[in-house]
Structure formats: structure tokens, C-alpha cells
Amino acid sequence: MKTESQLNIIFVPYLSPGHLNPMIDTARLFARHGVSVTIITTPANASTFQKAIDTDMNCGYNIRTQLVPFPTAQLGLPDGAENLKDGTSPEMLGKISYGMSMLKDPIELLFHDLQPDCLVTDLLYPWTVESAAKLGIPRLYYFSSSYFASCARHFIHEHKPHERLVSDTQKFSIPGLPHDIEMTTLQLEQWVRTKDEITDFMNAAYESESRSYGSLYNSFHELERDYEHLYKSTKGIKCWSVGPASSWANKSNEEKANRGHKEELAQEPQWLNWLNSKQNESVLYVNFGSLTRLSHAQIVEIAHGLENSGHSFIWVVRKKDENENGDRFLQEFEQRIKESNKGCIIWNWAPQLQILEHPATGGIVTHCGWNSILESVCAGLPMVTWPMFAEQFYNEKLLVDVLKIGVSVGAKENKFWASEGVDAVVGREKVSKAVVELMGKEESSEMRMRVRKLGDASKKSIDEGGTSYNNLMHLLDELKSLKASKALEKTNLKI
Structure with missing residues (x-):
């Protein structure tokens, strides 16, 4: 049962395995540390992790999935094609991506109905910054890759070293990094090399980070120490490393065997x-x-x-x-x-x-x-x-x-x-x-x-007293304080 003081947090994962799996693992960690968790996703995506959620619920954790239907029939997609991994052609991928954008309204309705204390949403849902602002709650930007990638992309976007070269295969150094890192233009993402609508979408996604309350990274301090520091000093927003989420959340042999898969082995x-x-x-x-x-x-x-x-x-x-x-x-x-x-x-x-x-x-x-x-x-x-x-x-x-x-x-x-x-x-x-x-x-x-x-x-980082463990505890304390002060404001207003 939920209590008045218990944090109520919604997680919205992006529908691609590299984004979905770490966020589900992170949501499960929050539930194990006393948070009431709701994961909003579609039926076919839920089927890949529902067994783990049911196990957690049976252990007494407050975690559930809330389903929104995916418009497969409307888009002419095969039944169950609700994740980027199901795309077998560029046309099909386009339809799945468009289907994801159609989920915005039903998801926003759920935000309104569930009245959460915080949203944890994938970087590829930049619109959730506005959703959180309307509800007067924090949005945490979930990044399912490295601090290194985030910093490298930031400095390339800022200084554009690749735009001054004679060829796509000529090497350039990424400015602003503590190590000398050389790349070629050909190794950069296609949307950075060639400006198109994906460029605008990705820039909006990254820009939403600076308007969020803070960031959650599936990394740990000892792995990316220099780049965690660089990220904090460059971005100027709060961030918490709470990884490696997968080994933290999937400690039993059964969890390891079936993670991200609906059939039993x-x-x-x-x-x-x-x-x-x-x-x-x-x-x-x-x-x-x-x-x-x-x-x-x-x-x-x-x-x-x-x-x-x-x-x-x-x-x-x-x-x-x-x-x-x-x-x-x-x-x-x-x-x-x-x-x-x-x-x-x-x-x-x-x-x-x-x-x-x-x-x-x-x-x-x-x-x-x-x-x-x-x-x-x-x-x-x-x-x-x-x-x-x-x-x-x-x-x-x-x-x-x-x-x-x-x-x-x-x-x-x-x-x-x-x-x-x-x-x-x-x-x-x-x-x-x-x-x-x-x-x-x-x-x-x-x-x-x-x-x-x-x-x-x-392994040490996720044990009690480890860096990632402490980061998660500090974050939950901060969110509880925010919730308490918001409740106090409401009380004072009534008086």
C-alpha cells in the first residue's frame, strides 16, 4: 500500500532494448528502496520484463506497469511490432518511431491521473519537460549511455571541429576533453554529419537536459571519474550515477537468464x-x-x-x-x-x-x-x-x-x-x-x-556505502524533501 509520505515516481522508457532494459532495471532499484513505481509502456514491450515486475511485487515492492496501446493496426504494422528492434526495413522503422510519437497524449493523460511526485523519462522524450512543469514536479533526464559520449557530443556540437576538414576520413581532436581523442567525421552520427529532421529532434532531446531537474546516468564513478566531473562542471545541472543498474537489479540466476526475454529458457x-x-x-x-x-x-x-x-x-x-x-x-x-x-x-x-x-x-x-x-x-x-x-x-x-x-x-x-x-x-x-x-x-x-x-x-559501487548506492540514497532523500516542502506549501496556502 502507498503511504502519504511515500514517493510516487513514473518511469517512461524509450521503446528500444538499449534504452528500455536499463530503465526497467533502474525502476526496480527505486522500488526496492521504498518508492512506489509505475512504468508506462506498451503491451508487447511489457511482456519482455513483466515476469521480473511480478516477482518484485510478490516480494512486497510497490511496482506496476501501466499499459498504453500501440497504434500498430492504424500504422499498418504487424501485431506486436512496438519496439525499434522489430523494424526490418527503414519504412517499418519510420512507422514504429511515428507510433511512439502518437503515445504522447495517452501518456500525458496518465501523468495527470496518477499525480506523480517525479518523472524519470528517456532523453528521447523531450516533451516530458513541459509535462513535469505543468504538474509542478521534477523531471529526471535518463541517459542510457556514458558520460564520455555525452561530453564528446557536447564539445563537438559546441566547437564543430569536423566542419573545417578536407575529407570525411581526416582525423580531428575533440576539444575540451581531458584525454587526446581523435576521430573522423565518418565516425560521427549521421544526423551530425548531415542536417535533417533527425538533427532537429536530437538537438531538442539534448537541449531538454538543461531544462530538467537533473540527470540519471547508468554508470559508476570509478569507471568514468574524469568525465563525470567534466559533465558536472560543463552542464551545470545535478546528476546522479546509479549504475551498473543491470548487475544491481539482476542478482539471482533466474533474473540473469531471462532478462529482457519473455520465453523461459x-x-x-x-x-x-x-x-x-x-x-x-x-x-x-x-x-x-x-x-x-x-x-x-x-x-x-x-x-x-x-x-x-x-x-x-x-x-x-x-x-x-x-x-x-x-x-x-x-x-x-x-x-x-x-x-x-x-x-x-x-x-x-x-x-x-x-x-x-x-x-x-x-x-x-x-x-x-x-x-x-x-x-x-x-x-x-x-x-x-x-x-x-x-x-x-x-x-x-x-x-x-x-x-x-x-x-x-x-x-x-x-x-x-x-x-x-x-x-x-x-x-x-x-x-x-x-x-x-x-x-x-x-x-x-x-x-x-x-x-x-x-x-x-x-560490485563495490552498488553495495551499501558504495558510490552508486549512496547516489541513489541522496537522490531519494532530495526528492522526499521536495515532496514534503510542496505539501507544506499547500497546507500554508489553505491556512
Whole structure:
């Protein structure tokens, strides 16, 4: 039951796995620390995490989901296509994005009905700043990536160093950062390189940060100390690091196994038996995230690169990625690696937290999505970095140049879906070279030491008295004080 003094907070996650999962984990943390939590989302998205919410409710936490229907039929979308990961073509992605913008009115009605004390909303819902102002409550801006990416983007936006170059492949240094970080224009987000309506939308989203009460970051102080300080001094708004949310919220084995997935996993899946048969730290885990779609040419190069490296690997492949050629190629490849016992393919979805924490796993090939990075750091695993789009190229720089826990595969272009063009394909030699550098014990021993240290720090940060734990407690105290003074004002007005 809710009490008068209990904080009542609404969370509104953006409908894409990289945004949705960390916010759900964060909402669950708030509920575990005495907050009455409501998560507003759509039916298909709720089905991916409802089991965790039900478990929390059964443990006595005050947390629930409030559903708003997604206009799939109206937009001519297939039933259940309510998340960016469901988009299989640019046209379909456009419809899903438009569907999200149509949710504004029903969500605002819920804000009005539920009368929350605070809104925690994704950066991609800038309109919620006005919603919070109308209700006279704080809006917390939720950023599901790194302080480093936020600072790099800010200084590039402010100084525009990329606009003074002769070519897209010429390197420039990002001004204002404590480390010398070089990038090319081709590695910046497409909406920064080419001005369009997405540019206006993204600028509005980032601008809403400065008009918010404060920011919540899924990071921890020990990981990004310099950039947390830089962010605070540059942005001039309050911020709280409350990460890594995933390892804080998903401590039980069952939570790790089923996170972000509605179907129950088989008790002894094939991949687990295969992993159990491998030596400690001998297997490379390969996963490009839920939004990446690879061309057939790139899949072929990855397959040969992994095979030629001589190291064992588990590779998560999307069924939807292949055409008939690809289908045949991958089936033959899967058969071959089964026979040699060198590799294992998992189709479509894998319980990443479980695989990363398995003793046989020794490293990961990652698209540099922030959730995968945090989960790898928590598991003490170094990374082969292969950024694809959005802020992933910034995250790669943090891993390779600042933290020195990553080996770059040499991706050159920031592009939402890897193009079919041969230029965009990373060749098998580069793949193999990066894998050998990461998995060879001598080559990577210092990197492993550094990332293990950060993994230990991540665990301490979420324990009682740790940096992220204390940040969450301070934030909740501040929100309670705001609620109390607002109640007092109302009382005085009545008098």
C-alpha cells in the first residue's frame, strides 16, 4: 500500500532494448528502496520484463506497469511490432518511431491521473519537460549511455571541429576533453554529419537536459571519474550515477537468464553444455546487439575471421539477418564448427549476463552499446570493439584510448544498418587479428588486469556505502524533501 509520505515516481522508457532494459532495471532499484513505481509502456514491450515486475511485487515492492496501446493496426504494422528492434526495413522503422510519437497524449493523460511526485523519462522524450512543469514536479533526464559520449557530443556540437576538414576520413581532436581523442567525421552520427529532421529532434532531446531537474546516468564513478566531473562542471545541472543498474537489479540466476526475454529458457541449453566443456577464459562471446543488421558479405568475413583466429567462440546470430545464400552459408558454417568443436551459434537471442559470467568466457566482440560494455566490465572481460552507429564510436574511444580495456577491429563508418557496399565490410584478417590480440594471454594480460579491477569496483559501487548506492540514497532523500516542502506549501496556502 502507498503511504502519504511515500514517493510516487513514473518511469517512461524509450521503446528500444538499449534504452528500455536499463530503465526497467533502474525502476526496480527505486522500488526496492521504498518508492512506489509505475512504468508506462506498451503491451508487447511489457511482456519482455513483466515476469521480473511480478516477482518484485510478490516480494512486497510497490511496482506496476501501466499499459498504453500501440497504434500498430492504424500504422499498418504487424501485431506486436512496438519496439525499434522489430523494424526490418527503414519504412517499418519510420512507422514504429511515428507510433511512439502518437503515445504522447495517452501518456500525458496518465501523468495527470496518477499525480506523480517525479518523472524519470528517456532523453528521447523531450516533451516530458513541459509535462513535469505543468504538474509542478521534477523531471529526471535518463541517459542510457556514458558520460564520455555525452561530453564528446557536447564539445563537438559546441566547437564543430569536423566542419573545417578536407575529407570525411581526416582525423580531428575533440576539444575540451581531458584525454587526446581523435576521430573522423565518418565516425560521427549521421544526423551530425548531415542536417535533417533527425538533427532537429536530437538537438531538442539534448537541449531538454538543461531544462530538467537533473540527470540519471547508468554508470559508476570509478569507471568514468574524469568525465563525470567534466559533465558536472560543463552542464551545470545535478546528476546522479546509479549504475551498473543491470548487475544491481539482476542478482539471482533466474533474473540473469531471462532478462529482457519473455520465453523461459530450457534448463540445460546446448550452448551451456558446450561452454561447460571449455577451459576457463578460452571462449570469445560475439554479439552485435539487438538493432544491428549485418550484410551477407560481413557475416561471411566474421565467420572466416573467427574460424581463422584459432580461438573458441559463441556467436549470437539473428535469424532475420540472412537471405537464402546467408542461410545456407551459416548452416554449413554451423555444421563445420560443431564438428571441430571450435564454436557454437546461438540463434536470435542469448542470455548475455549468464554467458558473460561463465568461467569459460574470456572476452567479447561488442558493438559498443553501453549496456553490453557495462555488463562486460562487471564480468571483468576485455572487449574487441566494433561500433556500428549512434554514440557507439565514442564508447569505443573510452574503451580503447582512455580505459585501455579494448582492441579496435577498425570500423570506419557510423551507419545505422551496415551497408551492402564492400567498403563498409571489415575483412576477415582484421577480425582474426583483433581476436588473437584479445584472447592471447600474453598480449592481453595488462588489459585483463585493468578490466578486472573495474569489475571489482563495479560490485563495490552498488553495495551499501558504495558510490552508486549512496547516489541513489541522496537522490531519494532530495526528492522526499521536495515532496514534503510542496505539501507544506499547500497546507500554508489553505491556512
